[in-house]
Amino acid sequence: MLRAEGVSREFGSGDAVTRVLHDCGVEVFAGQTVAIVGKSGSGKSTFANCLSGLDKPTTGRITLLGHDLATLDEKRMARLRAEHIGFVLQKDNLVPTLNIEENVAAPLIMSGVKLSAALKRAREALDQVSLSHRARSWPGQVSGGEAQRAAVARACVNEPSIVFADEPTGALDEENGLVVQKLFRAMVKERGAASVIVTHDLDLAQGADVVVRMAKGTLVASGWFG
Ligand SMILES: Nc1ncnc2c1ncn2[C@@H]1O[C@H](COP(=O)(O)OP(=O)(O)OP(=O)(O)O)[C@@H](O)[C@H]1O
Ligand SMILES: [Mg+2]
Numbered sequence: 202m203l204r205a206e207g208v209s210r211e212f213g214s215g216d217a218v219t220r221v222l223h224d225c226g227v228e229v230f231a232g233q234t235v236a237i238v239g240k241s242g243s244g245k246s247t248f249a250n251c252l253s254g255l256d257k258p259t260t261g262r263i264t265l266l267g268h269d270l271a272t273l274d275e276k277r278m279a280r281l282r283a284e285h286i287g288f289v290l291q292k293d294n295l296v297p298t299l300n301i302e303e304n305v306a307a308p309l310i311m312s313g314v315k316l317s318a319a320l321k322r323a324r325e326a327l328d329q330v331s332l333s334h335r336a337r338s339w340p341g342q343v344s345g346g347e348a349q350r351a352a353v354a355r356a357c358v359n360e361p362s363i364v365f366a367d368e369p370t371g372a373l374d375e376e377n378g379l380v381v382q383k384l385f386r387a388m389v390k391e392r393g394a395a396s397v398i399v400t401h402d403l404d405l406a407q408g409a410d411v412v413v414r415m416a417k418g419t420l421v422a423s424g425w426f427g
Contacts, residue, residue: 202363202395203229203252208261210247221247222258222418229363229395229411234385236406237399239415245399246291246367248415252397253288253365254278266362283311287356287364291371291399294352295340301351302327302336308359326354330380345372353381357388364388364396370405382408 210222221244229235237245250256252263254270263270266285273281282288287308295304306323310316327333330350335343343351349372356364364385370378382405388394398405406412413423 202231202233203227203263203265203397205252205263206261208248208251208258208263210244210251210256211259220418222251225261225415225418225420227252227413227420229397231362231393231395232389233411234389234396234398234409236409236412237397237415238401238406238412239421243415244418245415247418249365249367249397249399253286254282255288279311283308284359285362287359287361287366289349289352289356289364289366289369291367294355295348297340299340300336301332301338301340301343304340305351305355305358308355312359322358323354326358327351329357329384330354330377346374346377349373350377350381353384357384360388360392360394362394364394364398366396367399368401369398370400370402378402378404 206226208222208225209220211218211220213219225248237249239245251258254265266281268281302320302323305326306319309319309322324333324336327336330353332347332350332354335347340348349369353369356366370381373381385396386408389396400406411423414421
């Protein structure tokens with residue numbers, strides 16, 4: 202599903218270069234949940250963004266769903282994203298000018314699903330995170346946790362092959378955190394998808410098959426629980 206080797210990421214240029222990732226690698230197979238843990242600022246989001254193709258590493262090679270990411274142009278990357286990848290970002294998940302159900306339907310519409318069918322599936326996905334009553338609200342009108350659950354619904358709506366979720370339960374109470382955990386787990390175990398989850402949530406990390414720990418931009422340890 203996903204293989205990364207020798208990934209590094211630098212920001213800035215000249216004397217002001219900061220190296221945020223050093224020689225990171227990971228492999229994720231179908232049916233697996235991989236949790237990325239580590240202190241704030243250790244590089245988890247940067248690594249996850251490189252793995253998912255949202256950001257480009259400075260060096261290294263990433264193969265995602267059979268594609269070498271360095272060889273994909275924007276258009277093909279966008280199509281791969283809409284059709285086969287789910288995302289929950291750490292912040293700014295929703296498009297402010299679309300209502301909640303339109304936000305959730307967006308990956309389907311971008312994959313060519315008709316508007317009415319896409320909205321129907323979006324409402325079903327919202328129902329799974331107990332958010333049907335917010336379908337017509339605007340992102341600016343919902344709470345942080347509701348926005349996060351809408352992002353989870355959107356990440357699952359296109360039945361992706363792989364989901365990348367950066368702190369998907371960070372703004373949620375225990376009960377809603379469990380709902381999200383179950384959704385991801387069902388996707389991985391029942392459909393043979395994979396998920397890569399950045400988290401500080403111990404419950405979520407313990408439910409993973411593999412846990413990798415980052416410190417100062419390096420992968421320092423990994424453990425297998427599955
Ligand atoms: N665009 C950028 N330009 C410069 N530095 C950056 C940039 N993005 C991230 N960094 C730096 O890289 C380091 C790692 O950031 P990252 O967001 O990956 O951490 P994280 O492990 O996800 O932290 P958190 O748990 O707080 O979300 C931080 O020191 C951050 O300041
Ligand atoms: Mg982060």
